[in-house]
Amino acid sequence: MNDDAIRLRSVSRRYGAGDSAVTALDDVSLAFPRGTFTAVMGPSGSGKSTLLQCAAGLDRPTSGSVALGGTELTGLSERRLTLLRRERVGFVFQAFNLLPSLTAEQNVALPLRLAGRRPPGGRVREVLAQVGLGDRARHRPAELSGGQQQRVALARALITRPEVLFGDEPTGALDSRTGREVLTLLRGMVDREGQTVVMVTHDPVAASYADRVLFLVDGRVETELTGADAGAIAARMTRLEAAPC
Incomplete structure (x- = not known):
């Protein structure tokens, strides 16, 4: 089996045409090994969200190719791409996107x-217990704290046992203590269960939970750090943001 959960080869993404065209990603080649936690950082407009969207099959590259495991995404029809995302990819965003009228367990079961599909017996309670909410299954979002709501969103992303879990600023709406709890949960899933996690963040503390941090500038991978602490990550970001265009 290929050891890479995702591989991008010479991926570029341009929006618009002619003189007004904007290049969000510029010939990016990257691999995300299975069972690793990668953080993606960079100045505003560097292409972080575009990278995540192309890697996750939410957006199509203008050129280049993206493979999830052994499946090439670039040539898939919209229907097949939708099915692949539903079955093999999980998403967690800054906004929890829970339905307020549904209980935690109903929100988690919603993708299935x-x-x-009928959720397998006990699977919903299993993933809620996995994120520390086994006793909150029948609570609605309004009865849960922000951190608990994000844990429900995380359980919902995990219900299909995705090959890759993508996070776009997943702790951005949380206070620092609650954010650390969610990051510890993500880190544990990588270490104990071999989950692959790719997370866009602006926060050096959040990025320090990852195995490696990729830094994007102007749509290209400028550099990366492995096993760095928050101080080293912040210092690298400061240098990138201060560099002349």
């Missing part, structure tokens, strides 16, 4: 229900 929308796919016309």
